[in-house]
Amino acid sequence: MQDIEQLLDRMTDDLREHINARGLSSLCPVGIRTGGVWVAQALRERLGIQAECGELDITFYRDDFSRIGLHPRVSPSRLPFETEGQHLLLVDDVIMSGRTIRAAMNELFDYGRPESITLAALVDLGRRELPIQPDVTGTHETLGPRQRIKLRGPESLELAVEEVPDA
Amino acid sequence: MPETSRDLQLTADGELRHFLAIEGLDQALLTRILDTADSFIEVGERTIKKVPLLRGRTVVNLFFEPSTRTRSTFELAAKRLSADVLNLDIGTSATSKGESLSDTLLNLRAMASDMFVMRHSQSGAPHFVAQSVTPDVAIINAGDGRHEHPTQAMLDMLTIRQHMKTFRGLRVAIVGDVQHSRVARSQIRALNTLGVDEVRLIAPDTLLPHEPEALGARVFHRMEEGLRNVDVIIMLRLQHERMEGALLPSESEFYRMYGLTREKLAYANPGALVMHPGPINRGVEIESAVADGPQSVILGQVTNGIAVRMAVMSMSMGGQLNERQSATGEGVAST
Numbered sequence: 001m002q003d004i005e006q007l008l009d010r011m012t013d014d015l016r017e018h019i020n021a022r023g024l025s026s027l028c029p030v031g032i033r034t035g036g037v038w039v040a041q042a043l044r045e046r047l048g049i050q051a052e053c054g055e056l057d058i059t060f061y062r063d064d065f066s067r068i069g070l071h072p073r074v075s076p077s078r079l080p081f082e083t084e085g086q087h088l089l090l091v092d093d094v095i096m097s098g099r100t101i102r103a104a105m106n107e108l109f110d111y112g113r114p115e116s117i118t119l120a121a122l123v124d125l126g127r128r129e130l131p132i133q134p135d136v137t138g139t140h141e142t143l144g145p146r147q148r149i150k151l152r153g154p155e156s157l158e159l160a161v162e163e164v165p166d167a
Numbered sequence: 168m169p170e171t172s173r174d175l176q177l178t179a180d181g182e183l184r185h186f187l188a189i190e191g192l193d194q195a196l197l198t199r200i201l202d203t204a205d206s207f208i209e210v211g212e213r214t215i216k217k218v219p220l221l222r223g224r225t226v227v228n229l230f231f232e233p234s235t236r237t238r239s240t241f242e243l244a245a246k247r248l249s250a251d252v253l254n255l256d257i258g259t260s261a262t263s264k265g266e267s268l269s270d271t272l273l274n275l276r277a278m279a280s281d282m283f284v285m286r287h288s289q290s291g292a293p294h295f296v297a298q299s300v301t302p303d304v305a306i307i308n309a310g311d312g313r314h315e316h317p318t319q320a321m322l323d324m325l326t327i328r329q330h331m332k333t334f335r336g337l338r339v340a341i342v343g344d345v346q347h348s349r350v351a352r353s354q355i356r357a358l359n360t361l362g363v364d365e366v367r368l369i370a371p372d373t374l375l376p377h378e379p380e381a382l383g384a385r386v387f388h389r390m391e392e393g394l395r396n397v398d399v400i401i402m403l404r405l406q407h408e409r410m411e412g413a414l415l416p417s418e419s420e421f422y423r424m425y426g427l428t429r430e431k432l433a434y435a436n437p438g439a440l441v442m443h444p445g446p447i448n449r450g451v452e453i454e455s456a457v458a459d460g461p462q463s464v465i466l467g468q469v470t471n472g473i474a475v476r477m478a479v480m481s482m483s484m485g486g487q488l489n490e491r492q493s494a495t496g497e498g499v500a501s502t
Binding site: 057059060061065066067068069070072073074075076077078084106109110111112 | 210213217
């Protein structure tokens with residue numbers, strides 16, 4: 001697995017380019033709990049963004065509630081800025097099916113109508129189930145059928161591939 | 168063999184599927200209800216105060232006893248979860264035409280209802296429905312007879328936790344008509360399960376149940392003694408409509424003995440919380456200056472009521488759906 005600092009540096013460069021090309025001013029970072037928040041904080045520091053980092057808990061917006069019920073651990077979302085008319089930077093650690101991002105965007109719109117949302121993901125595992133693509137990606141990885149990737153943190157961030165035990 | 172409260176309320180995995188009573192629920196589950204409610208409080212502060220959890224589900228408010236406040240907070244909670252809500256005051260409709268409770272409920276289930284929020288004057292009515300009539304509809308107890316009123320107790324617990332941070336070491340006094348109060352029964356159980364130091368009941372003998380100590384509480388007859396070193400004071404409403412015979416000399420006599428005035432409040436710890444489930448009878452249980460004073464958290468209780476009801480409704484619905492799912496045998500999550 002690649003060095004995470006390098007991945008974050010590359011994402012920062014790509015984001016700067018994206019910001020300049022699109023003329024986005026005062027981007028507000030929003031991370032998806034838990035790993036996405038750590039990545040969002042790292043990017044915020046590198047980009048020198050003033051705004052505090054927002055934190056989204058998408059539990060109430062998941063599309064698998066009717067299949068597996070309410071997730072046992074939920075904590076309040078926290079957006080320390082007005083989202084109405086704002087350019088947002090939505091960040092997650094891993095993107096795969098795209099369902100988490102759909103849920104996160106639904107939640108964001110319940111706070112107001114953002115001017116735009118830029119999506120950044122540290123790792124893209126492919127295997128999308130929805131037409132959602134990040135604007136900026138750290139790395140693309142392919143996992144075996146029983147493998148899962150996990151971001152460890154928050155002190156020093158580290159990506160680890162874990163074997164999933166048989167169900 | 169009759170199921171215990173715990174078996175009836177939980178799925179095989181220990182998830183909530185009905186919310187009938189505090190009895191039978193452990194500290195971990197009560198804490199999860201409070202944590203989930205905390206997240207719903209944040210939802211109530213957004214521009215759009217709605218989440219899609221119960222979208223497409225039908226919740227029926229079945230009130231066999233009149234109630235404005237409880238019913239409207241349940242209605243608002245269900246609507247904030249995006250459910251469709253049907254309000255039925257059964258007392259005045261079907262049952263007066265001779266239809267039995269079971270038949271009424273089976274008819275409602277046939278309309279594809281997913282959840283019944285039920286208030287009934289008979290203790291144990293929601294248990295009966297959950298066990299024998301419509302076990303596949305999530306039942307939420309909104310007050311049954313003199314038995315329990317678990318959502319009211321949980322919103323009180325949420326209020327206490329917000330202000331005191333923990334239950335450990337707290338002394339809580341419940342004052343007034345304990346005998347006729349289902350809220351008090353649920354509160355005593357919840358407080359003990361969540362691990363407070365001491366629950367006290369302050370009331371005359373005529374307004375206490377026969378064996379108050381069996382509930383896990385210490386009894387006092389005088390406010391001056393009972394309120395000493397107390398951190399939280401929960402005032403109960405004097406239940407005129409439930410009062411049978413002369414249990415009290417008069418309302419003014421009750422106020423003199425047990426009404427919470429500024430003078431009596433001074434016996435409690437400085438900064439002790441003053442709570443009341445509402446609606447309050449000013450000048451009967453509580454002095455206006457106390458009800459509206461700096462130590463009163465009565466209005467915060469109302470906001471918390473919506474969040475707690477959203478929590479138990481979404482958790483119970485989740486448990487029910489989970490059970491239906493395992494009956495058909497599928498269900499995996501994805502990122």
